[in-house]
Amino acid sequence: MAAPLTSISRRTAVLVLVAWILLAVGLAVTVHKNDADADDGAKLYLPDSRPSQAAQQRLREVFPGQCSYSTALVVLHSDDGIDLGQLIGPDGAVARLVGWIRDPVELPDTVSAHRADQVRRALRDAPVRSTATDLQLIHQLTARRDDGVVTSALVAVGMPDIFTARRTQAVVKALRGHLEAMQADGTLGRLQFDITGDAGFYLDYNDATAQSVERSTVVTVVLVMVILLAVYRSPVAVLVPLATLAAAVHVAMRTLYALAPLGLQADPAIEMLVVVILFGSGTDYCLFIIARYKEAAAAGGTLGEAMASALRGTGAAILASALTTMAGLSLMCLAEFRAFQKAGPSIAVALGVGCLASMTLAPALYLLAGRLLFWPARGGPAARSLTGGLWQRLAAAVTRRPMAATVLVLAILAAPSAASFTAATSYNIFDELSGGWSSVRGFEILRRDFSPGTMGPLTVLVRAPDGKGNLLDDAAAWSAMGRLADRLAADPMVENVFWPGQPLGLNTVRYPTPADLARSGLILRAVRANYYTDDRTAAKMTVLLREGPYADASIDAAGRLRHVAELAAADPEAPLETAIAGPSATLADIRDTSRRDFVVVTAAVLIAVYLILLVVLRRPVLGLFLIGGTVLSFTAALGAADWVFVRWLGETGLDWKVRFFLLVILVAVGVDYNIYVCTRIAQERRRLPLDEAVRVALERTGGIVSACGLIVAGTFASMIAGNLSLMIQLGFALAVGILVDTFLVRPLLVPAIALMLARADERRRPRGAADGDESAPSV
Template structure:
């Protein structure tokens, strides 16, 4: 670890997430062609002056004119920096052309200069706010400023608290937390070192999700290993033998579950959006690092520290209960505890339990009636940053689409006709032919709708259709700009979702089939995970719409939530069913599941609550998309842990019996039948 930390090259990350559109997208073609124009290196900062709903005074207008002169000195085109006052007299705007390269090199410095210059010597009550491309880019960057540290700090506090509660030890939690923390640090370095040579960009949002995933998955694996190690310490005096038994029992489940998550994540490399590919790569690498730490560093650290690490509840073998072989018997607490009792109750009425659980999940999916995708630019950040509040002033006093940049590139020979088509298109406020280069003319189009809203997208579609229907040279006209880029990103995200989701399901099915040597079990387990996903999405959609005030989901949220919920939900399936298969050989399918639930119920519940809490931490960032992913995954993991994995899956196993393992037949010892009868007599099923 020390060598890797010391010698891995330091990669770089961007604070502002890029769109990552494929080159085939129409807006991406426009962006590429515009780079050849003389004015290619141009963006704009828009300063909005207002004093609430009150009209601007003559002193206000004079101050705005003075600020226009001052801001012109910061512009690449001073002659065009002129104030524009609204018809209702309540607001004024200044558009300040800037160098794109200068803004990209230091957007924070540029934004600070514009804000400071615009706010100097203003009359009392008159405010100046920065919006437009520069303002929004700076606010998004600021939302991630210090995000890594803030997210890491909250995550560590949450994980530490839950580990202390779970282990009831003032010492034990330090070891898994230290191991997982080291895994997170190393994963970040490995990802950044590999991303640049592979042409992938790691932005702040990806880094945040990576940390949450490594902490969540790594701590889950640690909980599973520590629980099995503690169980074995009650059966033998030799802690190294206990660790070997725990490792050989829990290790395959950890490797299989982590491998499933990594393989599911790597499917994002098939996505068309480069930021989706970057997220998949980064998180897959992070999970692999978490698995390696869970299977190499953690077992060694636990064994070296000894059983005193569990103080004050140090596990020791209790005379006859000791099992030299290292496996087999449930402890007294497990055999007569809550989870064994729950298993017996579910086994008594599996049909009722299945119907009730499925009906409950179905009710939760009703929230999908309000499902919608696509957030306007002003709805993508939590709180009320300056760029958002300034855009609201523009929406109120000017054309809502004034700050968006829609660019039409037409063949110069038909530029006048292309401009006329744009002006006649419903939803277009204005269209002006501008610069020409290499046979193409840049037509600046202003829309009436709010940037990146459904209405703006509809106008972009109408524009493109109008040019396509016109035929001839006009059919070659391209529509790009900020709204077109957002629309193409939304369409590409839908394409990625349709492509990646079936691949993920196929991978999960293959892993479960190989691990459990069954074709029935994977079908039922995947069905339970899908039910959890749709229920969580339904509840979250209802909460977003009616409680949190989000009008829709961000374009990437559904895919990311599905990916994390399905991949991580399979973890708990694997933890439970691999133990059930292990127990089935000696006790039969029915008792095997009860025993598996008794021995893993507590650890799976603890792991689920911890993972849900860790993903909820994403809500500390003021970015709606990350908050939505965190809420959906949090709710889904809780449903999966508290309902599906503890009640529904056992009920399905009890319903199907030995057919659950078809076509394989888990070896059942000759003592299984007598063990089954003994267990039934010792612990009668409640009627």
């Protein structure tokens, strides 16, 4: 596949460089980030068949003006306190904000022109609850203060799409811009504001991710420069990979922007992973090429011939490495969680661009640089090894005592690997941001002044069987709803239940029958408007939990309450159809889905990698051991991350996405080094005795592979420079996993196991087979 480049000349190099310049400029002009801004409100992260998503869809159908996919919670607050009447009265800040939401004639400058009409429609149609009008919220707020002075107020604005949708983020930006204007003109007085809820959180999350991308990119570039300078001592040898990979990242991201409508992902989090993976793997590819190029140039001949030789010697290995990694990442498409479905193939496409750049643009730049590539190193272009003596001693030790090397590695990794099986997991989105962000501050104020469950209550949809029957006037159905409310309230995690018979919640007036409610006047009208559909065939209940919606206890409770609600279908007097929606219910489904995805994708990736090893090495048993070594690197890295972030730093748990990305990336990336070592052993085995072949292979691969491992680990570690908990944890775990694979599994465990298996093969080999017989086992 590398044949077109085996006869590369300076003229061809110029053409390749011009082609890349035209491609980069063309994509910059024709493809923009906004091209990836397709609103995906209907494309939820979970399959539509999941109970929480089906419930959400039914709620939106039967209560079209009252239910939303996500919520922005505007928290107005003052540490000094403010009179309740001034805060929520007809001329108060809450009323003015709600008035603007209902008629947003003027929008802040932060709203782009092409989004203006969408934002106005979304605001006008948004379900709005506030402490000025909502009886539940007023009751919660005033119940906590008895002096008429409060410190906060709440305006909940429903969104027409999920919180990740571009239109949702545009609406939140409009809210923030208008509140800043109210603050500037004195309308808010002493009040401060924060925007939280899932919609507010994601706006902060995107900003934090963008900052993290910038920091990680700077750290990655600096780190790669330092390592390359240490290895080659040549500024040109450093600049070529950096220029190549900068172009690759640009082209890759523009390609993802263009393909986003087809299902690929191009958000800031994916951009960060693209940067670190391309700079890590791409630098490795460039290192392999320049190492062979220098060897060939030192042997004599023209630089064009040397580059042809380098590409012949490395092209197949680089392609095999890239395709193996791309295959592993692409198998994430088997996940049901749609963010995983998109992320893996997106990174695989970007890696393909990086591989193409490394095999075309980098050789062209190397060739055009001429002898400057080797300046100022003395003694010609021969590559120097900084750690040759170390690898010679290590190779000798492994070949002398392979069992001891195996036991040593297993002993070192046993404790962190064991810790991985009890590693805590967090599904709380607010654990991903520090306390300095607006959404986190707002969340903490809500927990102080309101019920924590206010941030994301559960909504129980209740329907008459087959959609027939009047739930408001039917006494039997009324009693059945009361029994359901009582069963829901019996759960220890439930703080309050609001339903038509107790519209102000538990421990308030309860209307035993529909007739009692009918005599309540204003309460009856409020119940009809807020709890029932127009035809009275469906009703809803609101359940507040004692913890925030993202706490593990709340997620567990959502599963229990779903089971309780399902029992209403068996009510002997009036069976009811039920469904539960809300953040905790969604997270319960995400937890179940992610566990399923981890098992399915892990099995698929391991089987795929094993088949690749089987094709390349033709040694089934050795392939199993190599897979086991990579899994050992994964468990050790996960356990180390749990030690650092949970047990030492006191975080709630590792982000639930860390485990998934860690395994897929480590297996996909780590298998390359194992293939490289084992194939080199097989090559040396054709001309050397077994022990000598292992020793020579380890000596000759140690330096380059350790340098590559350091670069990849360093690029992953650059993610720690960001401010997102997910990326910090994942970057740390990936760096640890790569270092374990580079300095323990690959140089000690893999050669030791290969040597012991080969010795066992030799003992079973028929007498008379020569050591160098190519039909004999090579490893």
